[in-house]
Amino acid sequence: MPAFWLRVALCLYGVGLIYALASLWGGRQVLTRITMPAVGLGMTFHFVALLENAMLSHTWAPSSMHELESLLAFLMMILFFAIYARYKATAPGLAVFPLVFLLTASAAFGATPADHGLPLFVSPQWVYMHVALILFGYSALLFSFIASILYLLQERTLKAKNTSSFWSRLPALATIDEIGYKCLIWGFPFMTLGLIAGSILAEARFGSKYFADPKVLLSILMWVVYTVLLYTRWSAGWRGRRAAYMATFAFAVAVVAWAANNLSQTHRFIGP
Amino acid sequence: MNFHLIGVNHHTAPLELRERLAVSEERLPDVVSTLVKQPGVDEGMVLSTCNRVEVLTSTRQGADLRGFLRSYFGLGNDEDDKLDSHVYEFEKREAVRHVFRVASSLDSMVVGEPQILGQVKEAYAVARGLGAVHSALDALLSRAFAVAKRVRSETAIGSSTVSIASVAVELAEKIFGSLENKTVFLLGAGKMAELAARHLMARGAGKVMICNRTYERALELAESFGGQAVPFDRMHQFTDHADIILTSMGATEPVFRKEHGEALLRVRKNRPVFFIDIAVPRNVAPEVNKVDGLFVYDVDDLQSIASKNTAERKREAERAEKIIDLEVDRFASRMKSLEVVPTILSLQEYCETIRQAEIDRIRGRLGQISPDQEAAIEAMSRAIINKLLHTPITTLKSSAAHPEAATIHEMIRRIFNLSGGKQD
Numbered sequence: 268m269p270a271f272w273l274r275v276a277l278c279l280y281g282v283g284l285i286y287a288l289a290s291l292w293g294g295r296q297v298l299t300r301i302t303m304p305a306v307g308l309g310m311t312f313h314f315v316a317l318l319e320n321a322m323l324s325h326t327w328a329p330s331s332m333h334e335l336e337s338l339l340a341f342l343m344m345i346l347f348f349a350i351y352a353r354y355k356a357t358a359p360g361l362a363v364f365p366l367v368f369l370l371t372a373s374a375a376f377g378a379t380p381a382d383h384g385l386p387l388f389v390s391p392q393w394v395y396m397h398v399a400l401i402l403f404g405y406s407a408l409l410f411s412f413i414a415s416i417l418y419l420l421q422e423r424t425l426k427a428k429n430t431s432s433f434w435s436r437l438p439a440l441a442t443i444d445e446i447g448y449k450c451l452i453w454g455f456p457f458m459t460l461g462l463i464a465g466s467i468l469a470e471a472r473f474g475s476k477y478f479a480d481p482k483v484l485l486s487i488l489m490w491v492v493y494t495v496l497l498y499t500r501w502s503a504g505w506r507g508r509r510a511a512y513m514a515t516f517a518f519a520v521a522v523v524a525w526a527a528n529n530l531s532q533t534h535r536f537i538g539p
Numbered sequence: 540m541n542f543h544l545i546g547v548n549h550h551t552a553p554l555e556l557r558e559r560l561a562v563s564e565e566r567l568p569d570v571v572s573t574l575v576k577q578p579g580v581d582e583g584m585v586l587s588t589c590n591r592v593e594v595l596t597s598t599r600q601g602a603d604l605r606g607f608l609r610s611y612f613g614l615g616n617d618e619d620d621k622l623d624s625h626v627y628e629f630e631k632r633e634a635v636r637h638v639f640r641v642a643s644s645l646d647s648m649v650v651g652e653p654q655i656l657g658q659v660k661e662a663y664a665v666a667r668g669l670g671a672v673h674s675a676l677d678a679l680l681s682r683a684f685a686v687a688k689r690v691r692s693e694t695a696i697g698s699s700t701v702s703i704a705s706v707a708v709e710l711a712e713k714i715f716g717s718l719e720n721k722t723v724f725l726l727g728a729g730k731m732a733e734l735a736a737r738h739l740m741a742r743g744a745g746k747v748m749i750c751n752r753t754y755e756r757a758l759e760l761a762e763s764f765g766g767q768a769v770p771f772d773r774m775h776q777f778t779d780h781a782d783i784i785l786t787s788m789g790a791t792e793p794v795f796r797k798e799h800g801e802a803l804l805r806v807r808k809n810r811p812v813f814f815i816d817i818a819v820p821r822n823v824a825p826e827v828n829k830v831d832g833l834f835v836y837d838v839d840d841l842q843s844i845a846s847k848n849t850a851e852r853k854r855e856a857e858r859a860e861k862i863i864d865l866e867v868d869r870f871a872s873r874m875k876s877l878e879v880v881p882t883i884l885s886l887q888e889y890c891e892t893i894r895q896a897e898i899d900r901i902r903g904r905l906g907q908i909s910p911d912q913e914a915a916i917e918a919m920s921r922a923i924i925n926k927l928l929h930t931p932i933t934t935l936k937s938s939a940a941h942p943e944a945a946t947i948h949e950m951i952r953r954i955f956n957l958s959g960g961k962q963d
């Protein structure tokens with residue numbers, strides 16, 4: 268994977284990382300002004316890197332773990348800016364910037380020569396769709412998780428009546444709540460369609476036995492937890508502590524499902 | 540050129556005097572036009588708000604602004620003494636500082652309140668429209684607006700609220716974001732509750748319900764808000780519609796306990812409720828605040844936030860004063876560097892006259908010359924002058940901010956015999 272533009276993007280994301288860390292220590296007047304343009308520019312270079320990679324490998328489908336990380340980071344940035352455009356909220360950046368930085372760093376420096384030219388067993392468009400949909404679902408889940416943590420922090424701050432603490436500068440409780448909820452709702456169809464696309468791919472390759480794979484089972488569990496999370500929020504309006512517990516659980520399952528790749532016989536990020 | 544300011548404000552003058560001097564919007568153009576006709580006054584503007592009346596001028600020689608105030612506002616002799624003891628007058632640097640402080644809201648009754656900048660801008664626009672403001676006041680005022688903006692963005696002077704009612708509104712916005720479509724329920728219809736409700740309405744709260752022991756008072760208040768009066772015995776039936784519950788009832792026992800709160804949340808599908816409890820003894824039991832999604836602030840909580848904010852404003856005001864110090868220095872040195880401009884101009888003019896005279900003189904002796912030769916003579920003579928003047932001009936410019944500026948300035952004028960034309 269051509270790493271030059273990705274490394275440029277990484278440097279710019281570094282500004283976001285510093286912003287997130289500096290925010291926790293207080294003073295950040297100057298940083299606030301340069302962070303958004305910096306990460307926005309970083310995202311542009313990131314896109315260039317993705318584009319260049321796609322042209323070199325003649326396919327959009329990611330062919331290594333690192334490319335996947337890069338794509339996930341990019342989608343997270345898209346979601347971040349979508350939320351910023353709608354709510355003028357930079358607070359998710361506190362968690363998103365460090366994560367994006369780590370993912371991009373791993374992609375930029377762990378880059379291995381990709382196995383270009385290996386024949387894919389199904390049409391790459393399908394693979395790409397599956398990956399993009401699932402990654403978008405992951406990003407949405409992650410944002411919802413971040414929002415529920417921020418909600419909890421803001422709720423604690425308001426209850427403690429401590430208006431001068433750092434966390435009191437977070438967006439209004441209702442705004443954070445809406446961000447979390449909207450992310451869940453928007454992420455759900457992506458996750459669902461992504462899983463369906465994956466099942467179709469696996470069915471075509473392995474027949475029905477794919478179903479017993481740990482990765483597949485964990486993915487289904489993740490989907491169920493996601494659905495429950497959405498349902499409790501929608502029907503009972505779970506917020507605050509309970510919602511944060513649920514979101515944490517859902518996120519943990521998602522991470523395990525992601526990591527379960529190492530155990531899986533059928534699922535490979537790299538084409539066989 | 541000199542800035543000269545005279546005025547009264549809430550610190551220095553009682554309301555009666557401020558009333559005498561206050562200028563209504565309609566009368567403002569007349570005051571300004573009269574002001575700039577005063578002897579010695581080059582430019583002028585008048586700022587009149589409920590807390591201050593100020594006359595700002597740029598003058599050549601001293602102008603009698605006190606006399607202007609006396610004659611324009613027809614103050615009698617006994618009021619003269621009054622005026623003298625209540626008025627403040629600033630010149631030059633101090634006038635600049637005062638204008639900066641006023642525009643940045645450091646001289647306001649509530650330090651950091653944002654309206655004053657708009658009022659200064661308006662007064663400036665009026666004077667400008669009348670042609671009463673040119674270069675000097677223009678430079679001063681546009682710098683003052685920039686300074687005010689800088690103070691606002693670099694300090695937190697205007698960011699915290701200092702009254703109980705506005706603290707309550709700010710907290711409500713921290714919980715609900717926008718207050719639009721939010722319902723406020725007043726339990727008890729005292730003056731404080733009414734004031735807080737008005738603040739909430741001003742920020743967009745959609746609906747008000749009022750419940751009071753005397754139903755008539757509830758009706759009366761509901762009418763003034765365009766809200767709904769709720770009979771006292773049906774109070775709890777209406778609470779689940781309310782996002783913000785403002786309690787101020789005289790009761791010895793809490794009206795809302797934990798179980799009420801939990802029931803409320805069930806009905807409301809966990810949508811948060813904000814209790815503002817300004818009753819003493821409290822109407823809302825403190826445990827209610829422990830329930831997820833319920834937020835209770837009593838009068839002490841609000842008061843302590845308000846006073847913390849007041850203290851913070853004081854700290855921020857100190858930081859703002861430092862910014863103003865810097866800006867006054869910067870502005871003063873800029874004005875100084877403008878002072879040498881007339882000298883530079885007359886120096887150039889003086890040399891140009893000599894050059895022209897010499898060229899005219901020599902042309903007769905040279906007889907017929909080609910256009911090329913003429914151009915060469917022009918170019919050469921210009922080059923000599925520019926090279927000779929280069930050092931004096933750069934010295935003048937660069938020395939403007941230094942203490943020896945006046946000496947250098949004077950010396951150059953004397954060496955080149957630049958009498959007259961000195962504009963100050």
